Amino acid sequence: MKKESLFRADLHIHHIRELPLDLLWQQGIRGLLFDLDNTVTAWRSLEVAEETRCFFAALQQRGFRVAIVSNSDRARVAPVGELLDVLALSGAGKPSVRTILHACDQLGLSPGQTAFVGDQLLTDILGANRAGLTSILTDVVHPKEFWGTRYLSRWLERLIHALLLRKDKRTEAKSNS
Ligand SMILES: [Mg+2]
Incomplete structure (x- = not known):
């Protein structure tokens, strides 16, 4: 689907736990890709809140396929992926679409079946829109950046x-x- 502006998110939420899961499912979304820093955790933090862990487990129980797609390095991204038990891709170079599309592929989904959730317009939302995903902007977890x-x-x-x-x-x- 052609978007009217590559900088406009399809949806804006305050926190990832506010994702309208029923609505997304009704719209045919089966995969959720998440940015890491200031979307899932505070910037450069390896701490994952207990509620976030439960939320990721619940997403997968509901049938969503989930992955993290981050511009950060592997040493930072892999441990969080392990903790949350999801595919975690580092060095994504967003707004490049390469790793975003690779994540969809790895999850066995098309871009049209996948949404991307992130806190930055110039990397997450631009990358998601360019790749043809549903783009969801979230407020930052913590003001430190x-x-x-x-x-x-x-x-x-x-x-x-x-x-x-x-x-x-x-x-x-x-x-x-
Ligand atoms: Mg971020």
């Missing part, structure tokens, strides 16, 4: 958000005139 993310990416995100809002207002004004 890599300085480049905090000072550059978030500034760009706010700019993109403002531009999208302006576009929406223009479209609305046109349809009302």
Whole structure:
């Protein structure tokens, strides 16, 4: 499905545990890919909250196929994948679609059957949209971030958000005139 803007998430949630699982299932989504830093855990943290562990187990019990797709290195990503008992792919280079599509392949699903959940517009949402997945933006787990993310990416995100809002207002004004 062609998207109107590659920077616009299909859905925005506060926390991964707020994912509308019934709705996603009804829409044919069978796979969920998650970013790691500030989506599943705090930035660079190896600590996984007990609720997060239970949530990942519940997702798989419901029949969702789950994977982590992170730009971080293997030493950081693999232990979390083991802890959550899911496929964990590191060095993804998002917004590149290569590892996102590889994850879908590994789960035996098409991009149309898969959603991507992440906290960053310029990596997660852009990558997911480019690859043809349902894109879900989540708020950060914790405010601590890599300085480049905090000072550059978030500034760009706010700019993109403002531009999208302006576009929406223009479209609305046109349809009302
Ligand atoms: Mg992240």
